[in-house]
Amino acid sequence: MTAGLFAGWSVAAKIAGFCLAAMSALAFLMYGMDKFKAVHGYWRTPEARLLAVGFFGGAAGALLGMLVFHHKTRHGVFWVMNLTGLFLQAALFVYCLELP
Secondary structure: OOOOOOOOOOHHHHHHHHHHHHHHHHHHHHHHHHHHHHHHOOOOOOHHHHHHHHHHHHHHHHHHHHHHHOOOOOOHHHHHHHHHHHHHHHHHHHHHHHOO
16 A cells, blocks of 8 residues: 555546546636637637537636636636536546546
């Protein structure tokens, strides 16, 4: 048995945690890149893609990106989708923690 932060986690929780962290990092970078593109007049990332990445695993990074880059903060659908995704992702992670 190894000691450490992840010692008591199931394999499923470790995989879920890694996937959620990776998707959140991707979402954060996507929001930052889209804000840069918006300011400089380049082709933008489709809103559906930003919403999908946030909802399907990257909600924490998407919300952080919204706040850090002040991007899409006036669009209610982004708040609803990302907060809903965050709730579902947290529930999935807690469920994975309970697995053997």
